[in-house]
Amino acid sequence: MIESHTNPLQPLPNMVRNIILFLVHLFFKLTARITITGDTAHKDGNYVVVANHLGFIDIALLYHFAQRPDMIVIVADKHTRSPLKRWIGDQVGLRWINRENPDVRLLKQVYTDLKKGGLLVIAPEGTRSPTQALIPGKPGAAYLAARAGVPILPTAMHGTEDKVVSNRLKHFQKLDLFVHIGTPFTLPPLPKQNRDAALQAHTDEIMCQIAALLPASYRGHYAQYPRTLALLNKEPKP
Numbered sequence: 001m002i003e004s005h006t007n008p009l010q011p012l013p014n015m016v017r018n019i020i021l022f023l024v025h026l027f028f029k030l031t032a033r034i035t036i037t038g039d040t041a042h043k044d045g046n047y048v049v050v051a052n053h054l055g056f057i058d059i060a061l062l063y064h065f066a067q068r069p070d071m072i073v074i075v076a077d078k079h080t081r082s083p084l085k086r087w088i089g090d091q092v093g094l095r096w097i098n099r100e101n102p103d104v105r106l107l108k109q110v111y112t113d114l115k116k117g118g119l120l121v122i123a124p125e126g127t128r129s130p131t132q133a134l135i136p137g138k139p140g141a142a143y144l145a146a147r148a149g150v151p152i153l154p155t156a157m158h159g160t161e162d163k164v165v166s167n168r169l170k171h172f173q174k175l176d177l178f179v180h181i182g183t184p185f186t187l188p189p190l191p192k193q194n195r196d197a198a199l200q201a202h203t204d205e206i207m208c209q210i211a212a213l214l215p216a217s218y219r220g221h222y223a224q225y226p227r228t229l230a231l232l233n234k235e236p237k238p
Contacts, residue, residue: 050123056128110148114148139199154212180213
């Protein structure tokens with residue numbers, strides 16, 4: 001298990017980190033048109049941000065949009081196999097997690113940082129979608145969110161698919177990126193009885209909240225879930 005020991009609640013006094021984030025902001029300013037819908041005021045609160053994961057630039061886009069030094073971003077430690085990814089991640093304070101065997105100390109630190117007002121970002125799908133649409137969510141995000149006891153902020157992105165980004169940049173075309181911010185909601189604590197069923201219900205709720213923010217072609221596995229359809233009936237369709 002590889003873990004970053006930086007504390008994202010404090011701006012890292014690291015010139016390298018500042019340079020990396022400057023380059024991230026510069027990249028998006030030069031290469032992208034970003035459309036944001038929803039209430040951007042929510043990005044300044046204490047939340048667990050749950051987002052879909054379409055492409056490699058998703059995390060960078062969230063850093064660019066939120067611009068918060070207290071972002072707690074949990075990323076699968078499989079990415080540490082790349083020395084460059086690991087180095088960049090360590091510099092900006094990513095939290096590396098083994099999804100099959102999470103480090104208890106890491107999770108405790110995440111809860112502590114959240115209670116101090118941090119912003120936790122996690123992708124419930126656990127990996128970039130190979131279908132360019134939502135795939136079944138994993139229970140880790142629901143567990144963290146329910147345990148943390150802070151509001152959950154569903155966020156959906158599209159236009160960040162690796163193939164789309166690569167093709168547009170290769171032809172010197174601007175990226176059209178979209179970020180949709182939903183309405184915060186909370187999950188009840190997990191019960192002692194029927195815990196697995198409750199965790200699955202929490203996961204479905206999170207994923208349906210994300211699905212309802214996406215255009216139809218991106219809703220994937222959750223397109224026809226009754227909860228997704230109910231949410232779409234309450235809100236203008238994207």
